[in-house]
Amino acid sequence: MELPNGRRISVSISRRHDPSLAIRYGVPLFTIVASLLFAGIAITAIGVNAVAAYGTMVTSLLSFYGLSEVIVRMIPLLLAGLAVYVPMRAGLWNIGAGAGIYTGGIVATAVGLSLNLPGPLLMTVMLLAAGLASGLLMLIPGYLRAKWDINEILVTLLLTFTMIQFSGYAILLMGSEQGVQSSKTLPVAAQFPRFFGTRIHLGVIVGVLALLAVYLIMNRTRFGFEILNFGSNPEASQQSGISKYKIVIGTLFIGGVLSGLAGASEVAGIQRRLVPNFSPGFGFTAIAIALIGRNGAFRVLLASLFFAVVYIGAANIELLYPVPFAIVDIIEAVVILFFIAGEGIRRFEIHLNTSPQPEESAEVVNA
């Protein structure tokens, strides 16, 4: 709508145009300060000096080992984040990265324990099988959404809990001798090699390749263009000949493959056997990572770096102070909640400033 003074009024209020500098930098700063403050209260509440704890957190993060652990943590977060990111670009919610992670972990363990192949070949087969199995699992929500418009949020969420429970059965099937709550240890040929005397493992290469592949698919292929097109307006894009089946099933399949790789890497690189709850909420953190990085694959990388730092920092506090491990989840949840609050405040500001009500403006002009 055009006003007499020539200014266009945007009807969509979720669009934000040129947020002021104060808001652009103030909101992220507010997110971090508010989260640290909130977690600081929780730490102080059980009688630990929060300032000292934060000091240790920073120094331990800046050590060589601390930094290497951040990278270790980034591997599953990046892969799972990308697994949510790709469907998100098509306007779909994959909150089943956890389902893919567990499927990938189960399949990788099964392959690693049963096939007798030389190391590099075995690891390749493990990754391929894990990715394929998780991709196939995600065909369920994909097909249901494409064919009958069944809400993919609910199906992927339900699959997550199904697979978490099922992993308990898989562990029993592949169990070790003396009733230990884990599968047999993978043979050496199936264990991902680690580098530089740290826990950084082969998964880091898988992550980088996946990142590049996702970037290329989204930005350099016709399929990627169609995904974006579909995501911004499903009806119009279908009228222009883009297949809903191809986009919906395709993006969820890719999401499944990526989360399967995350699970396989975590099991073969870190745990080296299938254990219960080997994914401490990676699938849910991935939602936040994709949300923050939704504008590009490399932003997903940055978001996964951020959450890896949060996780390792919080874990270091837990390690060095008598603070329950739940502090990690508290900090993570609070960071994300303040982040969304900040986003909301930022949007709210914008729609007050640049989108006056057309009717009211018109009345003012008439008067």
Add this chain to the structure above:
Amino acid sequence: MSAVLESILSLAVPASTPLLLGCMGAIISERSGVLNLGIEGTMAVGALAAFITAGMTGSPWLGLFVALIAGMVFVSLLAIFSVSLKSDQVITGVMLSLLGVALTTYFGRPWTGRSVETFDTVVIPVIGEALIDLPVVGRALFQNTPIDYLAIAVVPAVWYFLFRTDIGMEITAVGDDPETADTMSIDVTRTRYLCVLLSGLLAGAAGAAVSLSFAELWTANLINNRGWIAVALVIVAQWNPARAVGGAYLFGIIYAMQFRVQSIDFGTIMPLSGELGSVYNFIFHPVIMSTYPYVITILVLVLTTRTTRKELAAPQALVEPYMREDS
């Protein structure tokens, strides 16, 4: 055999209480268009609030009351974020669940393993006293805690509220088509706030039912996905409180069977147990049975969509934040 059945049923009834209460809350919230994935966390908050209050005052009733308040206070975050700030309901709900479970794990540690005053089972007067000796179902139906009976009483209340009152009609209107509701001068924001807060109240009660009635203790992972099952139950119930009862008891029975199934010899009661023995062992494996609530919900989702040939009974505007186009 009837002893096994009786033991399954008498565990299934109290096990279904938190599912039923949580599901009632989730239905109210979803019918107004707000998907509340924070039920799990809200139940955890309610459970700990109830447990601590009962421990300090000696009154489980006061514990239940505080759980209702705590549930509402905690879930108000979802209302502020998703309704006022238009943030994404999925991520907000999931993070509230993470936060609720983590906060209660964190601050509940001193209460782990303590015993407090909890709800005792009572036999329903007159009817229960007459029927308590019925084979198999007698004790399961008529000897439970007050909170179990309350949960049953809540169902018709919620049903009446949603389907027979003006506010209930407004809630449905807001959940299906907020734009039209708004033009009919229904306050979308206020209605959604009301529904989200009610869902927190009921989820808080569900938490109290776990800590003060079912488990009668506090541990770190006490809620153990009951909140997520309650959310799944909404689908099985097709957003209708009356239909949630059957689903809640079905899930309660599945839960109870996980603990009692070892005492059942399928060779004697199931056909073709020679040929299908390993199949039965798989189907009735406790760990496999723990996936059933989720698998059943997916199947219900598929079957109802296929048979009704429309978008389920789901509120049309579920998960969509509402903003006036012109503001």
